[in-house]
Amino acid sequence: MLRRTLLAAPLGVPALLSTAARAQSPGRAGTLRVVPETLTTILDPHFTTSFTARDFSYLVFDTLFAVDDQWRPRPQMVERWERSGNGLEWRFTLREGLVFHDGAPVTAEDCVASLRRWGARDALGGQLLRATATLEPVDSATFRLVLREPFGLVLEALAKPGAMVPMIMPKRLAETPATRPVTEPIGSGPYRFVAEEYRPGDRIVLARHAGYRPRPEPSVWASGAKHPRFERIELIAMPDVSSQVSALSTGEVDYLERLPADVLPILERNRQVKVQVVSPFGYQGILRFNHLQAPFDNVQVRRAVMLAVNQADYLPGVAGRAEYGRECRSFYGCGTPYETAAGMPAAPDFEGARRLLAESGADLSKPIVILHPADAPGIAALGLVTQDLLTRLGFTVDLQSMDLNTFFGRRARPEGWHIFHTTNTVPDMQTPLQNVYLNGAGPGPAGFAGWPKDEAVERLRAAFAAAGSEEERKRLAGEIHARAAEAGFYMPLGQFVAASAWRAELTGVPTGPAMFLWNIARGGR
Structure with missing residues (x-):
């Protein structure tokens, strides 16, 4: 039988946007410009342990479960789940209305294919799949996992916060051989990848996913409600730290992911900038x-x-x-x-x-x-x-x-x-x-x-x-x-640990083990 289980001085700032890009922009107020430590060129959440790829993927893709700040697995794409008394059989049912960026509904087949691809590359995912006898859809919204041997970390594996994260993509993409990266990043997360504005090694542009349905619970780390409050996010390559500091000071960019300590005093004296460690474990x-x-x-x-x-x-x-x-x-x-x-x-x-x-x-x-x-x-x-x-x-x-x-x-x-x-x-x-x-x-x-x-x-x-x-x-x-x-x-x-820095008018900046960019707003927006 199955039962429910709960478990300093400004420097010259580079021109960040071309004229064409500015024309397409929804406006500066509606755009969050972020400078990651490095800009990933791998757009596949299952292909690398790079945390820059992971942070990009958290915007585009979603997960079945996610951990809160007490390391407890919380449902994310999953509405309900059941576990058999001996712990060997699990059933997961998706929330209603989940939609990929291409308009297709998220199905149990997509979840099964994505988990198989993730398990072919991730250490914890591989351990889970090796302990699994059956992983199959039951219907369009439900899939079943049957273990051949005990595995005490099923939800912890599905909720793992770090690379490689078990993110869900359409079945047709998940069937890409695990030895080859997916180059068409389509997920069901709060932002969608804008392919026509992608410049590898220079910038990644994301637009708000109008079909995203945040969970009702408060956001804690990667769990709970992820509200895409900006119409557009631009991830910008800017290797030179002095250029980063200047761009943030003048408001040309909004958020710097990771800064060396020697530049922090410059930013800490600037009342228009906030400096904070967002990941307590580092x-x-x-x-x-x-x-x-x-x-x-x-x-x-x-x-x-x-x-x-x-x-x-x-x-x-x-x-x-x-x-x-x-x-x-x-x-x-x-x-x-x-x-x-x-x-x-x-x-x-x-x-x-x-x-x-x-x-x-x-x-x-x-x-x-x-x-x-x-x-x-x-x-x-x-x-x-x-x-x-x-x-x-x-x-x-x-x-x-x-x-x-x-x-x-x-x-x-x-x-x-x-x-x-x-x-x-x-x-x-x-x-x-x-x-x-x-x-x-x-x-x-x-x-x-x-x-x-x-x-x-x-x-x-x-x-x-x-x-x-x-x-x-x-x-x-x-x-x-x-x-x-x-x-x-x-x-x-x-x-x-390392400090991040952002414009002081930004509110709702999340903390957690990754660079999370949802729920952020500009002032009273």
């Missing part, structure tokens, strides 16, 4: 090894570099202010339910690292290629510190600069690099299944860039998914952490 810096390439196919070499890392050297470059950063050696992030440092070096030991390198017998004369996305300041700062660290350890280092989108393409290939750095939002890392960098499947479509292979970690992650109690999940999370740390999956580089 980010974790990551040093990722390529486990398929020598010398980092040797666990002793990986552990030696981990032992040499002093997080205090990395944090100033990404946090800027002492109060914005903290040392944290937990793969799950600090302040999260599963926080632990099991298996990690207790403290940096440079001389101990040099001895371990000598014992490894690794050839340090061959260049170590570090992929360096120079246009992403929050990541680039990490690479410069590692370049110095490896050089002092005796490595020959080749720091290869590129733009962020090239970086994502390069790191997906197993050859041609040894180390990359990135930052990931802590909510994306808080469990062994959500943290994609704890994937131990090795090379192949089931693995993730860096490709550590550890069958024990994969068995433990499966056990975590099936665990029936929080006590058991915490025990398993600790074992996974210890095993992955000792195997040198990657090295955390500290935890930090």
Whole structure:
């Protein structure tokens, strides 16, 4: 039987709009101009862990469930759901009136196809699908999920807030092979993609989706009512920070996603600007090894570099202010339910690292290629510190600069690099299944860039998914952490928050683990 379960001085500002674009605009008051940290060129929510792609996708697509600020899954596109007494069968019924941007109604077939595509690429989604016997439509509004084995995180998986988010797209797009990105972003979210104004690498234009029906509940993080209060949103590429500050100060743009701390005093003195940290958990810096390439196919070499890392050297470059950063050696992030440092070096030991390198017998004369996305300041700062660290350890280092989108393409290939750095939002890392960098499947479509292979970690992650109690999940999370740390999956580089800034006349700016742009209004609009 099924039962209901609840679970400073202005600088020259670049011309942002062409004459043609201004002519098409609904007016400055009705347009929200946003400068993301970087502008994504990947428009597929299931294809990359990039949080710039995720933030774009949150505007265009919607989700079946979403978490609130207590990490509780809340229904979003779903109206009601039922779960069998043994927890193996689930039925989900969609809200009435959900419509894609092309005018087609959202159906259960679209949801099933989208979940299958998401599960082919996402770590947590893959765990869910591997535990699933049947995922099929029941009728146009209802679909059924039947598990072949217990999986204790069904709603948590469907509500996960970080990349890759299980967003829903039309079936015809969801049937695009998982190895190829969808290039026609059509969802049912509060804004629709304006293809004729898209300029890759320069701007993305979105228009209000007139057919969007917000939920009645208050908005909390990605859950609840998402009101598209602006007629138009423009996501604008502006890599130069001084240009960003000038454009915000003069009102040419409205919102800056992420700013280095050294420019914050300029904006904090400006009464027409508000500066605020919108994501309380922030980010974790990551040093990722390529486990398929020598010398980092040797666990002793990986552990030696981990032992040499002093997080205090990395944090100033990404946090800027002492109060914005903290040392944290937990793969799950600090302040999260599963926080632990099991298996990690207790403290940096440079001389101990040099001895371990000598014992490894690794050839340090061959260049170590570090992929360096120079246009992403929050990541680039990490690479410069590692370049110095490896050089002092005796490595020959080749720091290869590129733009962020090239970086994502390069790191997906197993050859041609040894180390990359990135930052990931802590909510994306808080469990062994959500943290994609704890994937131990090795090379192949089931693995993730860096490709550590550890069958024990994969068995433990499966056990975590099936665990029936929080006590058991915490025990398993600790074992996974210890095993992955000792195997040198990657090295955390500290935890930090970053400030956003926006024009003071904006109201209703959401907080949460991503850049949410719904519910924002200009003054009394």
